[in-house]
Amino acid sequence: LYTSSSYNLGEAAYVIAENLADSRETSLIDMTPESESSESADRRDAGLPVGGTYYNSDSGVRFNALERGGTSPNQWIKVQVVFDPRISVAETNLNVDEQSGTAHVVVQRKFSSSGTVSVNYATSDGTATSGDDYYPTSGTLIWSDGDMADKTIIIPIRPDVIAEGSEDLTLTLSGIVGGKLDPGASEATVSLLDAGQRIASFAPGFFNTTVYAIAPLSNGKVIIGGNIGAGIGPVSTIRHLARLDIDGSVDSSFLTGTGFNNIVRAIVVQDDGKILVGGDFTTYNGTGCNHLVRLNSNGTIDSSFVTAMGSAANNTVRSIAIETDGKILVGGDFTEFNGFSDRGLTRLTSAGARDSVNTLNLPFNTSFGTDIYSVLTEPDGKILVGGSFYVAYTGTGFRSGLARLNSDGSRDSSFEPDAGAHLSGSTNSLRTVYDVTKQSDGKYIIVGDFSAYDGNDSSRCARVNNDGTFDVAYTVPAFDNVAQTCVIQASGKAIIGGWYTSPVNRIERLNLTGSSDSSFDKGTGPS
Known part of the structure; x- marks a missing residue:
């Protein structure tokens, strides 16, 4: 619609107000633009006078010319446009x-x-x-x-x-x-x-390096974090965190600003929609936040959480878990949290402050680094942790890489990994568990950088019984490099991702017995 002498707008319906140039008709709307050979004739052939209504039944659009007013050169006409459902x-x-x-x-x-x-x-x-x-x-x-x-x-x-x-x-x-x-x-x-086929319609197509953390949302969108940034066009300002729409495009309503100044390693979405993020970073959108931050659901920073956690972690946060009472477990490479000595694992209140009442009495040996890569909370308050650490030499090994803790952080003696994760033939070697997931039957699948568990050869992946012993019934393929993450599907099958290139490239699905699922058609896998 237009109301001045700048009226050449192609196929648009337009308003003709009285007393303007070229003898325009009084208070008319042209409903059939370019239907006549000349503009002068065209604007007179389907005029809609004030008080009139025009309805296009094909498009379901109704025009109501309501009123006009003003004096030259500032005349106007008010047109109501109503759409059918x-x-x-x-x-x-x-x-x-x-x-x-x-x-x-x-x-x-x-x-x-x-x-x-x-x-x-x-x-x-x-x-x-x-x-x-x-x-x-x-x-x-x-x-x-x-x-x-x-x-x-x-x-x-x-x-x-x-x-x-x-x-x-x-x-x-x-x-x-x-x-x-x-x-x-x-x-x-x-x-x-077919299972394993790439969904071609989901095509971000702009990130330049590695995604380390993925948090699906209930509305089909997904939050991703990692060593990502410097995209193209409208996503050129992304730094290490983004929310994607269902087609993989960047959701511009997620307000990250300048983002993080370093890598994101962990993302957890709370029930209230707020987002906990951990990683290597020390700032978010210009605000200091050492390795941990909580964001509002729209991507803006939750400043009260930042204030409550104080100086926070002194090194990388790699894992985050929320307990049944809303408190937050944070794992990583740090040795301090807000100035207190917390090696690898700490508990925060729901507001973000270090929990000084229910502190964790951790059993990890301090002569070796304590890096927690995975934290899994249990309904009874116990905590499964995987990482690079050991708990008290047993005589046959170091209880390396895996432990179950009581709610106070002490070792749960009913869970006995004995040697734990190690190199094949060397129970005294220390290796890393990167992820721990729990099956519906109470057993755990662990993945990492190991080739045996408690004296049993099992390359980079193993299933552990609820008491910590090796499950001999679960026989996995020989992954030739690190297995980084595991997701258990509703069917009980496990999807394993990592840096390996054999038996396939970087992603594999295992049957309930641990064997490769031949129906999982991933082609050549990620390159």
Whole structure:
């Protein structure tokens, strides 16, 4: 719309106010721009007088010319634009792991909450076949008057272990009543991926080095941290932390400012949405915070937490865990926290202050460095820690790299790793456990830089019983380099990531017995 002599705006509908140049008609809106051979004729062929209404049924848009006023050269006309409810799929292309068992298509109502709206939906085959690869789904979505909530269509998927590559199906919206379909988003293509296939639609494509920490959010977004920065274009200011949208693009509403001055190693999201971050850094967006900080959900710093933790850690924070009472366990390479002697592990209050009441009485031998890489809290208050340390020589080894602590930090004697993690054939060697995860049956999977556990050869990965003994039933492949992280899926299978290149490059999924899962189709893996 335009109201002055600068009126050549292409295909826009425009306002014509009286007493301007070229004998423009009084108080008119041209609803059919460029429909006549000359501009003078064009602006007179579909004028909308003040008090009139024009409705375009194809687009679902209504123009109401309400009033005009002012004197030359500052005349004006007030036009109300009203949109019908618009229905669309939130994503027109979805990638789904067929092993997940379901595909979720979100449908949105936009613009107007007025009136009841209904729309039909149905699936159809692409390269995926109904009955073999997925179950046909159809029905009707209904929004009542005032309802603007998203609706989710669930399509059941038939998983298999056959490597078929990507197969697709289409979900189509039709038969809308009470609104309009978005012509560019009235259907969704759902691609069913074999387990391990890369989701091509998630494509950050701008980070220049290494991501060390990932924290998925309930809304599908993800926070990442590491040695990242100096991107391109709108992401050129990123420093070591970013929040990504569901397609991998940077979420510009996450306000990191100038970010961190060094590497991020750990990220934990609290139940209230605040974000704990640990690493090598000493500042965030210009504010001093030694190796630990808490951010608000929008990325701004929680200044009260920074104040409460004082001088904080004197070296890298590598792991963070939240206890059932809201207190915070912090692990890393430090020897002090806020001036107090805390080697490798400390407990903070929920406000960020070092807990001076429930201090940890740690059992780690002080003649060797104590670096805690993994902290896992138990429902009974006990604490599993993995790292580079040892706890009291046993006669056959150093209890190296793994320990279970009581809530006061003392060693839980019911958990006996004996020699712990070590080099094959050398129970007196000290090695590092980088990550500890717990299975639903109470057993633990550990990964790191070791080739044996308590006298049992097991290269960089092992399963440990709840009492700390080696699980002989879990036989893993021979990883040729460090295994850095482990995630256990709902199926009980374990995904192992690290620096290894054999038996595959850097990512592998293990079956319940520890063997490589041949159905996990990762191709050549990350390069």
